[in-house]
Amino acid sequence: MxxxxxxxxxxxxxxxxxxxxxxxxxxxxxxxxxxxxxxxxxxxxxxxxxxxxxxxxxxxxxxxxxxxxxxxxxxxxxxxxxxxxxxxxxxxxxxxxxxxxxxxxxxxxxxxxxxxxxxxxxxxxxxxxxxxxxxxGGLMHKELVKVNENWNVLTCVKEMRIQAENVSRVHSIYVVDDEDRLKGRLSLKDLLTTSTKTAISDVYIRKLNMVKIDTEDVEVARIMQKYDLEAIPVVDEMGILVGRITIDDIVDVIKDEADKDYQLAAGISQDVEADDSILDLTRARLPWLVLALLGGFISVRVLGLFEGAMLEHGHLFFFTPLIAAMAGNVGVQSSAIIVQGLANNTISGSLFNRLIKEVSLALLNGSILAIILFLGSHFLLDVEMIVGLIVTIALVSVIIIASLIGTFIPILLDKFGIDPALATGPFITTSNDICGILIYFSIAKLILGF
Amino acid sequence: MxxxxxxxxxxxxxxxxxxxxxxxxxxxxxxxxxxxxxxxxxxxxxxxxxxxxxxxxxxxxxxxxxxxxxxxxxxxxxxxxxxxxxxxxxxxxxxxxxxxxxxxxxxxxxxxxxxxxxxxxxxxxxxxxxxxxxxxGGLMHKELVKVNENWNVLTCVKEMRIQAENVSRVHSIYVVDDEDRLKGRLSLKDLLTTSTKTAISDVYIRKLNMVKIDTEDVEVARIMQKYDLEAIPVVDEMGILVGRITIDDIVDVIKDEADKDYQLAAGISQDVEADDSILDLTRARLPWLVLALLGGFISVRVLGLFEGAMLEHGHLFFFTPLIAAMAGNVGVQSSAIIVQGLANNTISGSLFNRLIKEVSLALLNGSILAIILFLGSHFLLDVEMIVGLIVTIALVSVIIIASLIGTFIPILLDKFGIDPALATGPFITTSNDICGILIYFSIAKLILGF
CATH class of the missing domain: 1.25.60.10 (MgtE N-terminal domain-like)
Known part of the structure; x- marks a missing residue:
């Protein structure tokens, strides 16, 4: 079909x-x-x-x-x-x-x-x-159906027939006063089921959601979703009805916002599509790769600090990618959950409670992974017991730190009015890579004393 | 307010x-x-x-x-x-x-x-x-307004007043035959502007979008977005009108789908929120971390293969996190763009053209990053020239391979009917980590001959 x-x-x-x-x-x-x-x-x-x-x-x-x-x-x-x-x-x-x-x-x-x-x-x-x-203001349409509060239902229906010619979907009928100030709304259904002589002022609903002309699009989307609205009127500073936003435009806002967050989490900074030009794609992707590369320089430097371990405990270096990868993955998970929670307004409770929760979660995940790692290092990777132990202790510490970084950097950015989605993806993986490696070798140095 | x-x-x-x-x-x-x-x-x-x-x-x-x-x-x-x-x-x-x-x-x-x-x-x-x-079928409401094609506008308006009592938003009026088979629709606007004696069969619109009762929710969302619909009728196998889906339910489908893809990209496999219990969060996160850990075991093994390099060329090991991170980041970028393209139906052209494009893109990004890396390794990290050269060659190769893996694994999964979003996040970073390290040390071995 x-x-x-x-x-x-x-x-x-x-x-x-x-x-x-x-x-x-x-x-x-x-x-x-x-x-x-x-x-x-x-x-x-x-x-x-x-x-x-x-x-x-x-x-x-x-x-x-x-x-x-x-x-x-x-x-x-x-x-x-x-x-x-x-x-x-x-x-x-x-x-x-x-x-x-x-x-x-x-x-x-x-x-x-x-x-x-x-x-x-x-x-x-x-x-x-x-x-x-x-x-x-940028989202709204000027086309809408409005009636004066002093009219009756009959005048209203007549006027509506004229106005409806220019409006593809009627949704609500807005009620205004003589100065065009928004007073309330009238549902089509009410109009269909009310006698024609009734005064509009007797039937219209005085409570309605509205947004100001400078309200952000994401905020408009949030209000329309929360109250399940298919259209919302827009007023200016004086309360005068200037336009109307319909749900189909909001669907685009929601989709764009989700796409943007998704791309940022993957290290893509502009709204690009698979079919865009190579230059556009490079512009969107290269900056994050440069950031990751510079982070890589730091990790080389950090590893250089522990060069002394290479002679006697070279095996330690085999585990750097493992530790870095775990730190990165845990950090991305934590940050994704927080970024989504901030976007959907589903984060409640104090920062301290959040801290306790993240640490407990990290301890639980970390302990299970530690057991797998300790057994794995012994039976699958046959490294010395002491190296296995160091890697295992490091893993738990790294998971705790990485989940805290992943949780609190987005919250911090949000507090300062910066888009927390920026903190997902390469930014979190890179900083967690570096922290993870530093923690790992510091623990090794403490135990082995090289 | x-x-x-x-x-x-x-x-x-x-x-x-x-x-x-x-x-x-x-x-x-x-x-x-x-x-x-x-x-x-x-x-x-x-x-x-x-x-x-x-x-x-x-x-x-x-x-x-x-x-x-x-x-x-x-x-x-x-x-x-x-x-x-x-x-x-x-x-x-x-x-x-x-x-x-x-x-x-x-x-x-x-x-x-x-x-x-x-x-x-x-x-x-x-x-x-x-x-x-x-x-x-799972999305639709049974509440809707329908009229018989044999009625006239007056009967229709009367019937609508009765039916509208149970319907919160009228949207379209559906026209059915005596067997309740969907024949077309009537817009409220048309009804407002047509004489009451007109026969419904003279004014209704015969072309309309509809979905079958077993159409997938994501497909319904795609159709409603493409044709900018606020409601779509649902018919059964016999073409009988059984329900109606409205755009507010579709907003939830779009949001859920975007949230799911976002979470999968971050290595979270169930729909969880920041406020969910620690157990729910662990169930969603731990499997991906175990996968990453097992991947980490493989990378330890791969590095073990090149143990011979440790004595003379130990510096090579300082670069493993850098190479792994770059491979992971490039792979995630490529897979995110493809997954989004597959979801939004914006991927055109043949697989071969896609291959050419990805390789060109990787070469462009890779060359710029290679220059930064080569200069950086010389001036910032003061490693031997030959190590700098090896790392640089490895970086370009790794970026090309990682972007190909990131592009084609999702396409492959999609061809086999598996959700391509599964291939983003930990899966791609882990496999690219391993490939990246293997490529890097193979190149080093080839050049240095350890």
Whole structure:
């Protein structure tokens, strides 16, 4: 039932483009959903994609534009005149139109805005362009349905019919006073089940969640998730209703935030995808590798401090990767749990309780691993008993320290207003590698006295 | 404006509970949103929470039940009779009620179901309990608004008023034939703007997305995101409309999936939170640490193979943590990008092209890092030139191999239907550690001939 792009379909379309058979192309594509057509266009080269773009209706192409890969969209827009772009934008919601304009080069931005036909729409778009994309203002749509608290249900339904023309999904009906200040909301269901003569002020719900125009996007997502909202109104400093954020935009915020945290944990610092250019991927990955390399220099230096052990106790050096790996893994686990807890607001209790818990957890994990290691070093690796003992003691100490570093560095960063996700991945593994090796050889030196 | 649980509020409530001042408790809590009351109850002990639970209205407590932590919910439900639980469930949507019943111990399940008052509701709940929670059937609600294709708009609006009583959010109105087979949908907006005498068959939209009852939850999420849907109807094998999935449930699926991938990448194998018990956390973390430890045994063995180098070229051993760390970091980066690409369906092109791309990327990153390493080993670490050279050559080779392992293991797992996210984190770092060390010393042996 679901649409899938096939190689056959792509070559069929390429043949039709070469032979300029617009009729056949239209018949083929008109039945498809814009998201599906976007998938097809992503497989074509920019000139072919632009060709198809020009033969389809604006209503359809405007939707396609939203669904395209950023790079392909850029390539197609480059091939359109400011007037053609403006026609697409006139067919879109203000928020989507503003997002697309924001991607254009500065000089084209102004040309395109001047070509917009619907002046009210253009004003709204220009207003939205002012807001940071990571705030409620940057997420909101200007399209919404609002009624005056002094109306009755009949006037309200009439007005709604007019306003609903421009709103793709009604959700709530917002109630405002004469100054456009947000007073409450009216559910569609209530409206369907109330007599037409009732005054709006008698039926509307006065309690409602709202956000300010400068509320951060992540905070908006948190509120909408907590209260299970499908739309939330946005007000300015005066309490005037200026827009509305719907759950589909929040889904993107949640997804982007999760993707960002995931990438940071893997040591990737910008939002990249497998299909991005090698240069983009390098920019996102190299800085963390350089950090890890510099950390590696420190670990070489630390090992150099214990060079004296090499003659008599060379076997100790065989265990450095093992100790470093365990320290890294434990640290990443601890930091991931804390970073997720901070993001989802599920961390309760005092710092001291957290400390006790982490240490107990580390002791439990550490003891079990210590037994495996001690037995393993004796039966599988046949090293001297004393080396096995040192490695085992070191392992438990390293696991405790690594889990504390993994837990408290993110908490510390969060307290200082820095994204705790930065502390996961290479940062934690590198610092835990170094600490782990230092602890290991210090214990060895203490016991063996080299 | 937003509600925050304070210590003062909690102690105030505890005092009121001790003095059994129900009136004051009600006044204090009745104005709050169920999600906020749930936050308060999570801070109280189970007996206090149950006390509050019993003095509030069922309508409110039913909502609170949904918002509680799983553990606290379990503790409260243990303290309620089957009849009391059934009263809560009667006030909930079928899907939410089924989710809560599913959490009960087997014997209580049946007792509670027998106590449900609304027989239709009970039937729907029992039906939903049959479906796997990770399928469309497990996600769907039975509550929806449907109209017959043979009605006109007026009959339709009347019927909707009745049906809408049980549906918290209308979204779409589904059109069915006399056998309840799904034929299409009607938008609320269309209904608002169409004359009351029009036949439904003249205005309804025949094309609509739907999912089968056994479609996987992740697939439902993908379809709803791709086509930007706020609700999707679910049909059975005969095409009969059996339920509806709304976007708020999908938000949870997306979040859970992202959390799961994130945790797997950090070496945590079950869905745990910072506030879970030490035993739960150990169960989730220990298996990966054991895996890493066993990997560590292998690395000890591998290093043992090159013991001969220790006398003359002991400095080589100082670099093992550096090489292992770089191999691990590169592997995690590559695997994270591929796992995310597989999850978001953004990987295109052939395997061969992917190979070329990964090798180019590794060469670019590797060369830059090699220069830093070579200069660093000379000026910062003052090791012999030949050791610096060996480490540098090893680094480039290791980066290429690690990025290939990181890229192709997830792709391979995915091809065999195994979750590729399993291959991130400890699995990749451990195997790359071992490969990295082996490559490094093999190169050293080749050049130095020990």
């Amino acid at each position: 679901e649409f899938k792009v096939s190689k056959e379909l792509i070559s069929q379309i390429e043949v039709l483009i070469t032979s300029k058979d617009d009729r056949a192309l239209e018949t083929l594509l008109n039945d498809l959903h814009p998201a599906d057509i976007a998938e097809i266009l992503d497989e074509l080269d920019a000139n072919e994609a632009t060709y198809i773009f020009k033969i389809l209706d604006t209503e359809k192409t405007a939707e396609i534009l939203l669904e395209l890969d950023e790079e392909q969209r850029e390539d197609i827009l480059e091939r359109l005149s400011p007037k053609e772009i403006a026609e697409e934008l006139d067919a879109l919601d203000t928020n989507d139109a503003a997002d697309i304009i924001a991607e254009l080069p500065q000089s084209r931005k102004e040309e395109v805005i001047l070509e917009l036909q619907d002046v009210e729409h253009a004003k709204d778009i220009v207003e939205l362009l002012r807001y940071d994309e990571h705030t409620a | 937003e509600f925050k649980v304070s210590k003062e509020l909690i102690s105030q409530i505890e005092v009121l509970i001790t003095s059994k001042d129900d009136r004051a408790l009600e006044t204090l809590l009745n104005d709050l949103h169920p999600a906020d009351i749930a936050e308060i109850l999570d801070e109280l002990d189970a007996n206090e929470a149950t006390y509050i639970f019993k003095i509030l209205d069922t309508e409110k407590t039913a909502e609170i039940l949904l918002e509680l932590d799983e553990e606290q919910r379990e503790d409260i439900l243990e303290r309620l009779s089957p009849k009391e639980i059934a009263e809560e469930l009667d006030a909930l949507d079928t899907n939410d009620a089924a989710d809560i019943i599913a959490e009960l111990p087997q014997s209580r399940k049946e007792e509670v179901i027998l106590e449900l008052q609304d027989v239709e509701h009970a039937k729907d709940i029992v039906e939903l309990l049959r479906y796997d929670e990770h399928t469309a």
